[in-house]
Amino acid sequence: LEENEALANIDTVLSGWNESTARTKIMQFIDAVTDPNDPNYVKPADRIAVFDNDGTLWSEHPFYFQGYFALDRIKSLAPQNPNWQNEQPFKGILTGDMAAVQAAGEKGIVEVMMASHAGMTTDQFEQIVTQWIDTAKHPTKQVPYTQLTFKPMKELVKYLQQHQFKCYIVSGGGIDFMRPWTYKTYGIPKSNVVGSSLKLVFEMRNDTPVLIRQAAVDFIDDGPGKPVGIAKFIGKKPIAAFGNSDGDLQMLQYTTVGEPGLRLGVIIHHTDAEREWAYDRNTAVGKLDKALDEAPKRGWVVVDMKNDWKTIY
Amino acid sequence: LEENEALANIDTVLSGWNESTARTKIMQFIDAVTDPNDPNYVKPADRIAVFDNDGTLWSEHPFYFQGYFALDRIKSLAPQNPNWQNEQPFKGILTGDMAAVQAAGEKGIVEVMMASHAGMTTDQFEQIVTQWIDTAKHPTKQVPYTQLTFKPMKELVKYLQQHQFKCYIVSGGGIDFMRPWTYKTYGIPKSNVVGSSLKLVFEMRNDTPVLIRQAAVDFIDDGPGKPVGIAKFIGKKPIAAFGNSDGDLQMLQYTTVGEPGLRLGVIIHHTDAEREWAYDRNTAVGKLDKALDEAPKRGWVVVDMKNDWKTIY
Ligand SMILES: [Ca+2]
Ligand SMILES: [Ca+2]
Incomplete structure (x- = not known):
C-alpha cells in the first residue's frame, strides 16, 4: 500500500474512539485474526473487510x-x-x-x-x-461533503490496512459516484469500491474509445444485492462487515453467519443528535430496524456514536 | 504480494522467451514505465495489466x-x-x-x-x-488443463507483478469458472479476475446465507464487453493489454488508443501447429482477423508463438 498523504493526519491508535466495549470487541477481533498463534488466525490474503458508505463512513442526513x-x-x-x-x-x-x-x-x-x-x-x-x-457544500452543515466523513472510521480503515486487511466499500451508492474521491478521502482505491451501476456501452468516437453511461440500471448494490456484489467483485467472503442500516442486513449475515472462524459484524448506530443526527427505526434515510433486532442474536457489535466516538468528523 | 509456492518453478528472467523483437518491445515498455527517470514513468498504483485467458494464458483448441x-x-x-x-x-x-x-x-x-x-x-x-x-484431462493432449497454460505468459505475469503491476484476467470465460484456480495456476488472485457471469440471488437457507446461481446471463465479458468489465471491476484504464483474438479488439483499443502516455498492446498469435495449434482468420474458436489487421496501425506487438517462445507449456 502506498502512503496516502491526504490521510497523514489520521492516526491509527484510534484516538477518535472512547475506550468503550465496542472498541474493545473490534480490537480483540483484529488481534485474534492477525496473531499467528491464535486459533482464529487468518492469513493476509483472506483478511477482507467491507464497509457500507452512507451512514457508515460519512453522514447521510437529511438526505443521501x-x-x-x-x-x-x-x-x-x-x-x-x-x-x-x-x-x-x-x-x-x-x-x-x-x-x-x-x-x-x-x-x-x-x-x-x-x-x-x-x-x-x-x-x-x-x-x-x-x-x-x-x-459543493452540505445544505445544513455548510461544509464540503468530505468533511462529513467519520474520523473514527477512517482511523479504523487505516488500522485494518496496516494489519494487511483489504478494505472494500460495498455501498448502495453509485460506484462511479464514489470512485473519484474514495482514495483521497478514505484511503480506499477505486478497484476496492463496489456499488450500484448504470449500464455502460463501448464506442469508438472519432477513433477514440469511450464508454457511454446509459439511462438504464445495471446493478443495485443494496440489501440482498450486497452479498451478490461482494461475490462478483471480490470473489471471497469478508471476515468483517460494517454497516448502519437494514440495507446492510444481508451483508452482515453473509459475512458472519454459519462460518467456522471468528467473524466481525458492526453496526454504526446514529445516536448523536447534537454532533450528527439521531435516527434508527423511524427514518426514510438509513432505516435501522431488523438489523438492530438481529444484532444481539448474531453477536454484532453496535457502535453508539454519541458514547463511543470522541470525535465524529 | 504473498509468495506463491505453486509458481516457484516459474522464473522471471523470461527464459521461456527467445530474444525476439516481441520480447524486446515488451521489456522496453516495462523498463520505461517503471523507471522514475523516464518521461513515461507510471506510479505503481496505475500499473494495471489485463490478460485475456483462453488462447492468451492457456490453450483453447480444439474447443474452449x-x-x-x-x-x-x-x-x-x-x-x-x-x-x-x-x-x-x-x-x-x-x-x-x-x-x-x-x-x-x-x-x-x-x-x-x-x-x-x-x-x-x-x-x-x-x-x-x-x-x-x-x-479432468484434455481430450487430445491427455493432460490436466492447467498443464496447457503458457509458461512464457506465466513468467511475464510474475515479472510484471515483481515490478508492482496489478495483473488482471479479463476473459469471456465464466468468472466463477476461473476464480477457483487462477491464483494457484497464474498467481492472479480471485479479486483480479473479470469474466462473464450468471445472475446470483441471495437466500437464507436454514439460517445459512447462500448465493444461488440463476439460469440467466448477468454479463458477457467479451468484445465491447471487455472495456465495460474493466471499467466496472477495476475502475481504471490499464496501461498494458494482452489478447489473442478479435474478442480482445476493443480491450486493446481501450487500453492503447488516444492515451498520452506509453501503452502496450500485445497479441498472442497461434502459429505453432506442432507444439500447440496454428490458427487465426479461419477458425470458430479464437478467430483473429480484425485485430491482426489493426495491429501494425496501432503499434501492437504480435507474438509469434512458434518463433518467439522457447517453451509453450
Ligand atoms: Ca448505509
Ligand atoms: Ca482469447
Whole structure:
C-alpha cells in the first residue's frame, strides 16, 4: 500500500474512539485474526473487510449526499433543458418546491437520477463528480461533503490496512459516484469500491474509445444485492462487515453467519443528535430496524456514536 | 504480494522467451514505465495489466476448455436427468454425437451452459470446478488443463507483478469458472479476475446465507464487453493489454488508443501447429482477423508463438 498523504493526519491508535466495549470487541477481533498463534488466525490474503458508505463512513442526513449531487446537477443542466421549467419533478427542483419533487414518486426519482447520471462518457462523469465533491457544500452543515466523513472510521480503515486487511466499500451508492474521491478521502482505491451501476456501452468516437453511461440500471448494490456484489467483485467472503442500516442486513449475515472462524459484524448506530443526527427505526434515510433486532442474536457489535466516538468528523 | 509456492518453478528472467523483437518491445515498455527517470514513468498504483485467458494464458483448441467442463458436467448429471437420453443436445453429448449437439445451435449451447453452470450455490459450484480442474484431462493432449497454460505468459505475469503491476484476467470465460484456480495456476488472485457471469440471488437457507446461481446471463465479458468489465471491476484504464483474438479488439483499443502516455498492446498469435495449434482468420474458436489487421496501425506487438517462445507449456 502506498502512503496516502491526504490521510497523514489520521492516526491509527484510534484516538477518535472512547475506550468503550465496542472498541474493545473490534480490537480483540483484529488481534485474534492477525496473531499467528491464535486459533482464529487468518492469513493476509483472506483478511477482507467491507464497509457500507452512507451512514457508515460519512453522514447521510437529511438526505443521501448523492441525492444532493443529483439536484445540483439538474440545476446546472437547466439552461440546456428549457422544458424542465414546466415539467415535474424538474420544475420542483429548480423552484425549490420539494413537495412537488416528492409527489413525483419513484418514477420522478428515476428521471432525476438518469438525467443527472447518464448520457455522458465515464471520463466526463468522473470530472463532473470530482468538481462537485471539491466545491459543493452540505445544505445544513455548510461544509464540503468530505468533511462529513467519520474520523473514527477512517482511523479504523487505516488500522485494518496496516494489519494487511483489504478494505472494500460495498455501498448502495453509485460506484462511479464514489470512485473519484474514495482514495483521497478514505484511503480506499477505486478497484476496492463496489456499488450500484448504470449500464455502460463501448464506442469508438472519432477513433477514440469511450464508454457511454446509459439511462438504464445495471446493478443495485443494496440489501440482498450486497452479498451478490461482494461475490462478483471480490470473489471471497469478508471476515468483517460494517454497516448502519437494514440495507446492510444481508451483508452482515453473509459475512458472519454459519462460518467456522471468528467473524466481525458492526453496526454504526446514529445516536448523536447534537454532533450528527439521531435516527434508527423511524427514518426514510438509513432505516435501522431488523438489523438492530438481529444484532444481539448474531453477536454484532453496535457502535453508539454519541458514547463511543470522541470525535465524529 | 504473498509468495506463491505453486509458481516457484516459474522464473522471471523470461527464459521461456527467445530474444525476439516481441520480447524486446515488451521489456522496453516495462523498463520505461517503471523507471522514475523516464518521461513515461507510471506510479505503481496505475500499473494495471489485463490478460485475456483462453488462447492468451492457456490453450483453447480444439474447443474452449470451459466447453469441455460443461460436457463433462452434463455426463455426470445424466443419471439424475433420465429425460436427457431422448432430448437434444443432451442426447448428443451422452452418445458422443457432436453433430447433433452442433445442430442444436445457439439455443442448444445456452441449454447446456445453464444445465451445467446454474442451479447450485456459489460454494457448490466452486467445489465442482475445483474437482474438475484437479482431475479432468484434455481430450487430445491427455493432460490436466492447467498443464496447457503458457509458461512464457506465466513468467511475464510474475515479472510484471515483481515490478508492482496489478495483473488482471479479463476473459469471456465464466468468472466463477476461473476464480477457483487462477491464483494457484497464474498467481492472479480471485479479486483480479473479470469474466462473464450468471445472475446470483441471495437466500437464507436454514439460517445459512447462500448465493444461488440463476439460469440467466448477468454479463458477457467479451468484445465491447471487455472495456465495460474493466471499467466496472477495476475502475481504471490499464496501461498494458494482452489478447489473442478479435474478442480482445476493443480491450486493446481501450487500453492503447488516444492515451498520452506509453501503452502496450500485445497479441498472442497461434502459429505453432506442432507444439500447440496454428490458427487465426479461419477458425470458430479464437478467430483473429480484425485485430491482426489493426495491429501494425496501432503499434501492437504480435507474438509469434512458434518463433518467439522457447517453451509453450
Ligand atoms: Ca448505509
Ligand atoms: Ca482469447
